[in-house]
C-alpha cells in the first residue's frame with residue numbers, strides 16, 4: 001500500500017517508474033543490441049543540430065552524435081531511428097522508454113540530473129543563453145529591452161533564465177510561449193515579438209534560415225551556462241558508460257590527432273600507445289565497456305573526431321559560423337577535456 005502511494009507520487013512528478021524493481025544494469029545495451037537499432041531523441045528541426053535535408057537525411061551535430069553511438073554499438077552509423085521531439089516532449093520520451101538516449105540541445109542542470117529519473121551524461125557543447133532582436137531596434141544590451149515582448153519555448157531552461165535576467169536588471173518583459181521554435185522565428189520576423197530568447201547556438205541556427213538574416217542581431221551578452229549533454233535513464237550505469245565514453249573518445253581523438261581520414265592508417269602504423277588503445281589494438285577499453293575492440297575506430301570513421309564534428313555542423317565555414325571558443329580543446333584554452341582513456 002505504502003509502496004503504491006510512493007509509486008503514484010513519483011509517477012505524478014513525472015518520474016519514470018520501472019516495472020517491478022529498477023531495470024537491470026545493462027538492460028538498455030542489451031535491448032538496443034537485440035533490436036538492432038538505436039532510438040535517438042533529437043530536435044524536430046534546428047539547422048546544425050538535427051534537421052532533415054532535401055533527401056530526408058537528418059543532418060547536424062546531435063544527429064551525428066546519434067550516428068556515432070550507433071557506430072560504437074554496431075559498427076554501422078545508419079542503425080539509428082531518429083525520434084523528433086519538442087522541448088516539452090523530450091523527457092517523457094526518455095522516461096517512457098520510447099528513446100534510448102536524448103541528444104537534443106539539452107542543458108545539464110541539477111534538477112534534471114537528480115530528480116527526473118534521468119542522468120545527464122557529459123557536455124558535448126558549452127553554450128549560453130542570449131537574445132536576438134531586430135537590428136533597427138538599436139538594442140545593445142538587455143537594458144535597452146525594457147517592456148519588450150520576448151518569444152520563448154516552454155519547457156526550456158531559457159524560460160527561467162529570461163525571467164531571472166530581466167528581474168536582475170530590474171526590467172519588465174512580456175513572454176510569448178510557443179512550443180515550436182519555428183513559430184517563434186516567424187513571430188520575430190513578422191514583428192509579433194521583439195526578441196527571441198534561447199541558447200546562442202540556437203539563435204545562430206534560426207538566423208541562418210531567415211530570409212533577411214542581416215536584419216537581426218544576436219546580442220553579445222550571455223545570461224547563463226548551457227552545457228549540452230546526452231541524457232539517459234537513471235537506472236542503467238552500463239548504458240551511461242557507453243554514452244559517456246563515446247563523448248570522451250571524440251575529444252581524445254582530436255587531442256591525439258586521429259581523424260576520420262587517418263584512423264585506418266593510424267590503426268595499423270601508429271606506435272603511440274594512447275592511439276593504439278583508442279583504436280582498439282588492445283581490448284582493455286572495449287572489454288570494460290562491453291563493446292567491440294573497434295568501437296571508437298568505427299565512431300571516428302563514421303563522424304570524425306570532436307573538432308571535425310564541430311566544424312562540419314556548426315563551425316565557422318557553416319551557415320551558423322560559430323568559432324570554437326569554449327568548445328575548443330583544453331590544450332588550446334577551451335573546455336574540451338577527456339578523462340584518460342586507459
Ligand SMILES: N[C@@H](CCC(=O)N[C@@H](CS)C(=O)NCC(=O)O)C(=O)O
Nearest residue numbers: 086087105106107153156157181202
Ligand atoms: N537548452 C535548452 C533548450 C534549447 C532549445 O530547445 N531551444 C530551441 C531550439 S531553437 C527549441 O527547440 N525550442 C522548442 C522546440 O522546438 O521544441 C534546454 O535544455 O532547456
